[in-house]
Each structure stands twice: as structure tokens, then as C-alpha cells.
Amino acid sequence: MTAHTQIAVIGGGLVGKAAAVASARAGFKTVHIAPAAPEDRRTSALMQPSVDYMRAAGLLDDPDASGVPLRRIRIIDATERMLRAPETMFDARETGVDAFGWNFANTELNARFAASGDALADLSTRQASLSTASRDGALWSLELDDGTRLTADLVVGADGKKSRVRELAGIGVREKVYRQSALVCDLDLGRALDGESVEFHYPNGPFTLVPAGGTKANLVWIDLPDTLEAARADIETLKRALLDKSQHLFGALNPLSASFIFPLSSLSVERAGKDGAVLVGEAAHAFPPIGAQGLNLGLRDVANLDRCLSAANPAAWGWADGVARSYAAGRKDDLTRTGLFVDGLFTSLLSPHLPAQALRTAGLWSLNAIPALRRRAMAFGLGQ
Ligand SMILES: Cc1cc2nc3c(=O)[nH]c(=O)nc-3n(C[C@H](O)[C@H](O)[C@H](O)COP(=O)(O)OP(=O)(O)OC[C@H]3O[C@@H](n4cnc5c(N)ncnc54)[C@H](O)[C@@H]3O)c2cc1C
Structure with missing residues (x-):
């Protein structure tokens, strides 16, 4: 018999781990489909709001101890x-705080997120990749590359830039290399x-x-x-x-x-969820690593998914459609403005054209001269 789970989270990067923990902590039976991956030797600058979320979600205790x-x-x-x-x-x-955030080794975050997941009875992990999936009525049928089949009400695509979930859900994507x-x-x-x-x-x-x-x-x-x-x-x-x-x-x-x-590439999606599937992390957005926005935005995706799940009624038929709809609506503005901000910042820095250079220079002059503008820019960088 094919096993059933309420939520299948696809992808074992940091955002996938965080989403799996959030789903199980919200009381949903969750299967995390996470193939073995090479060690991630990068570090992540995570801003205060991300750290606040990680602490509230049981992903991290004291940031000073690990960052x-x-x-x-x-x-x-x-x-x-x-x-x-x-x-x-x-x-x-x-801005009235001691630090914008903390710089963490991704190996450290991966270990902490995995330990948080291990403690949850509603969360199980399969070391496999999603091969294919289709939706019949309100149910997703998934097939993994180890031959396992399962059904799920909600599929969370945390499977990175080349997201298979995005493709199977038919969500349009724009990519710039x-x-x-x-x-x-x-x-x-x-x-x-x-x-x-x-x-x-x-x-x-x-x-x-x-x-x-x-x-x-x-x-x-x-x-x-x-x-x-x-x-x-x-x-x-x-x-x-x-x-x-x-x-x-x-x-x-x-x-x-x-x-x-x-x-490096940037990527944006037409919407971050539909038909019982949602996209989080680089499955939904990617950009060059400037201004430390990528994982911060991914954690904001998870925080939003968390809120949508808390408001859902899993006893109602088609509840996952409602989650996908409210998640997509809730992420729209943040994904658009963050994408425009990072792309604009990167493009203006690289531009050989004088008007773009003048604009960037004028912007930095203004930030230097006007404390209120500088504070607003810092709040924006923090995702506020
Ligand atoms: C050099 C660099 C520095 C950065 N620094 C920062 C920073 O300081 N601050 C910040 O906020 N962000 C930073 N970022 C961005 C941040 O690293 C990413 O946003 C984040 O790692 C994305 O995580 P993810 O889980 O969405 O994707 P990934 O880490 O790409 O994980 C996707 C996972 O999905 C799995 N997968 C793929 N296909 C399948 C499938 N079919 N089935 C199952 N699993 C699948 C993959 O194996 C992978 O493990 C940086 C990025 C770079 C490149």
C-alpha cells in the first residue's frame, strides 16, 4: 500500500530542513525527502529577524554560541x-541594536537544523530524490528515485534553483545568468x-x-x-x-x-505556490550573494509557510490548496521587492554606463549625508 503523509518537503538544503521542522512543529505529519549532498562550506550572514525566527522555531538557541x-x-x-x-x-x-545579525558557518546551521528535526515525532526523513509527481483531485502522488511511492496533501519544493517541484507544478520561472x-x-x-x-x-x-x-x-x-x-x-x-x-x-x-x-544567476517565479504545492528558498528566488539576502529571504518563506499552516484546517477537503494560495499571496510583495533591490544593486555596480554609475554614487552620497535615509536603508536590508 502507498504510504500517505500530510506534507512532503523536497530538498535537504538549509531552507528544506527549516521547512520540514516548521511543518512538523505545526502538527502536520511530514516526510522530508533529502538526498545526500556535499558539505556546504559557505557561511551565511543572517539578520536579526531571521535569528528571531530561528529561535522561535526551535532551530537555534543562542546565536552568540554559534555565530x-x-x-x-x-x-x-x-x-x-x-x-x-x-x-x-x-x-x-x-538602528538601536548592537548587531545587524550574525555570521554562521552553514555546516553549523545544517547540524543544528538537523538536530531540531531529529527531536520531532511527526517528522521522518528519506535519503532520496523526487523523480516525478502528479496530482489527482486534492492528492499528490510522488515517486522517489529509490522506488518509494507516497501520497501527500501538500508538497513543499525546497529543491533549489533547478526545482523539480516547480516544473511538476507548472510554475513559470525567469532566470538570468x-x-x-x-x-x-x-x-x-x-x-x-x-x-x-x-x-x-x-x-x-x-x-x-x-x-x-x-x-x-x-x-x-x-x-x-x-x-x-x-x-x-x-x-x-x-x-x-x-x-x-x-x-x-x-x-x-x-x-x-x-x-x-x-x-551566479538570478531567478524569480510567477507565483510561489499553487494547486497544493509551494516553493521556498532558491526554488522560488535566487540572486547574487550581495547584501546577504538569499537565506534570509528563504527563512522568511518558511516563517510565512509556518503562519499559513497554523491557520489551516487539515480536516477540510483541499486544505493544501488554501495553504498554497495564501502562501503565494503572502510572499508576492517581499519576493518582488527583494529581487528588484538585489538585482538593481548588482546591476548598478557592474554597469559601464555613466547614468547608472551617477545614480549609484548619488545614492551612496545621500546615504552618507542623511541619517534618516541611512536608517531606512538599514531597515530594508534587515527585511523590515
Ligand atoms: C557564495 C554565496 C554566499 C552566500 N551568502 C549568503 C549570506 O551571507 N546570507 C544569506 O542570507 N544568503 C547567502 N547566500 C544564499 C544562500 O546560500 C541560499 O539562499 C541558500 O543556501 C539556499 O538554500 P536552499 O535550501 O533554498 O537551496 P539549496 O541549498 O540549493 O538546497 C536545495 C537542495 O535540494 C536538493 N534537491 C535538488 N533536486 C532534488 C530532487 N529532485 N529531490 C530531492 N531533493 C532535491 C539538493 O540536493 C539540495 O540539497 C549565499 C549564496 C552564495 C552562492
Whole structure:
């Protein structure tokens, strides 16, 4: 006999784990379909609202125990263009808090989210991939690549940029592939960042050092793939490139880990849910890693799903359709404005055109000069 579950969450990344925990904690029998995946060696800057949600949802206890506080963000225009922006500093204290958020290792978050899931009786996990699915009436029939079949009322697609759930649910997607990639690695610096994230804005993308405690930092360097590959040809070449890119401000930058390169694209969907299926995380939205928005937005998806599930009546026929409808309506504005914000920020930085450069420079001048505007921009960055 085919097993039945109320909710099937597809995808074992951080957003999938968080969604599976939220579904089971909301009282729904949940199966998490999560194939084995390579270790995620990135780090995530998660803002205060995301941390508040993780704590309320039982995903994290004390952020200071596992993350490093982000107190300031410094932007340095390193473009050498005719219209250059002034150096701009955002200080969390201006918004009345001590830190914008915390920088966490994804390995740490993955371990904590998995431990939260292990403690829930209504949650079971299958280490498999979704092969195919179809919907008959109000029920999804799923087939996994290990031959398992199951039915579910609600399917949660947390299966990343190439989402199979999105395709099977017939949800339209727009994708833009950038010429740039991002190189990440862990570094030891000549001097501590002391809670300050430093972004050097170069014409091909930012070079960002995120504090990781003491003299440690996590690097996110966005540039053309050939440049990144050439820079990591050998350790001495990489060290010279890092010193140069950081404008010698932090002494020698010594890599503490291997480097990983991620191709960059942005992605948006026509709607985030329909017909008993919802999309969360990169299945619904993706953009370049600037302004630390991706996982923060993914956790806001999960928080919204959580609210929709709490309001649902699982005894009513077709309840999952109602959840998909209210979830899609609830996510529409946030997904649109965050996507426009990150894409606009990235495009204006890369643009070779003078009007776009002038606009960006004027924007940073205004942020520097007008504290109220700066506070509004910081609140927006926090997702408020
Ligand atoms: C370099 C870099 C730095 C970043 N830094 C930050 C940051 O500081 N702050 C921030 O907020 N965001 C950041 N992001 C964005 C953030 O990492 C992503 O938004 C987040 O990891 C997306 O998680 P996800 O679970 O949605 O997707 P993924 O992590 O891609 O997980 C999708 C999962 O689905 C699985 N899957 C795929 N197909 C199937 C299938 N058919 N069946 C079952 N499972 C399937 C995959 O195996 C995978 O495990 C960064 C991104 C990059 C590239």
C-alpha cells in the first residue's frame, strides 16, 4: 500500500530542513525527502529577524554560541571610475541594536537544523530524490528515485534553483545568468575585523570580507570566472591577489581552507505556490550573494509557510490548496521587492554606463549625508 503523509518537503538544503521542522512543529505529519549532498562550506550572514525566527522555531538557541556578530558594514568604492562613491559605513547602533545579525558557518546551521528535526515525532526523513509527481483531485502522488511511492496533501519544493517541484507544478520561472561567479574561502587576516564586514566594490563585482571571529574572515569574491580561476592557480598567486584586492588594509590574507567557486544567476517565479504545492528558498528566488539576502529571504518563506499552516484546517477537503494560495499571496510583495533591490544593486555596480554609475554614487552620497535615509536603508536590508 502507498504510504500517505500530510506534507512532503523536497530538498535537504538549509531552507528544506527549516521547512520540514516548521511543518512538523505545526502538527502536520511530514516526510522530508533529502538526498545526500556535499558539505556546504559557505557561511551565511543572517539578520536579526531571521535569528528571531530561528529561535522561535526551535532551530537555534543562542546565536552568540554559534555565530559571530555583525556590527558594522563598510563599503569602499574601488572602481577608479570618474564618478566614485564616498566610503560608506552602516553601524547597527544607529538602528538601536548592537548587531545587524550574525555570521554562521552553514555546516553549523545544517547540524543544528538537523538536530531540531531529529527531536520531532511527526517528522521522518528519506535519503532520496523526487523523480516525478502528479496530482489527482486534492492528492499528490510522488515517486522517489529509490522506488518509494507516497501520497501527500501538500508538497513543499525546497529543491533549489533547478526545482523539480516547480516544473511538476507548472510554475513559470525567469532566470538570468550572470557572467560573474563567486569564490568563497576562509581566511586569516593580519588584523581583526572586529565585527565589521568590509565590501570593496570593483567593476566586476564586490570583494567582501565577513568577520568570522578574531582575525578570521570569510571571503566572498565576485568576479569573472577566468579571473577567479587564475587567482587560485597556486597558493602564492592567491595570496598576492587577496592582498591586492583588499588594498593592503588588513595585512597578509592567508587562506585557511580550499576555495569554492559558485556560478551566479538570478531567478524569480510567477507565483510561489499553487494547486497544493509551494516553493521556498532558491526554488522560488535566487540572486547574487550581495547584501546577504538569499537565506534570509528563504527563512522568511518558511516563517510565512509556518503562519499559513497554523491557520489551516487539515480536516477540510483541499486544505493544501488554501495553504498554497495564501502562501503565494503572502510572499508576492517581499519576493518582488527583494529581487528588484538585489538585482538593481548588482546591476548598478557592474554597469559601464555613466547614468547608472551617477545614480549609484548619488545614492551612496545621500546615504552618507542623511541619517534618516541611512536608517531606512538599514531597515530594508534587515527585511523590515
Ligand atoms: C557564495 C554565496 C554566499 C552566500 N551568502 C549568503 C549570506 O551571507 N546570507 C544569506 O542570507 N544568503 C547567502 N547566500 C544564499 C544562500 O546560500 C541560499 O539562499 C541558500 O543556501 C539556499 O538554500 P536552499 O535550501 O533554498 O537551496 P539549496 O541549498 O540549493 O538546497 C536545495 C537542495 O535540494 C536538493 N534537491 C535538488 N533536486 C532534488 C530532487 N529532485 N529531490 C530531492 N531533493 C532535491 C539538493 O540536493 C539540495 O540539497 C549565499 C549564496 C552564495 C552562492
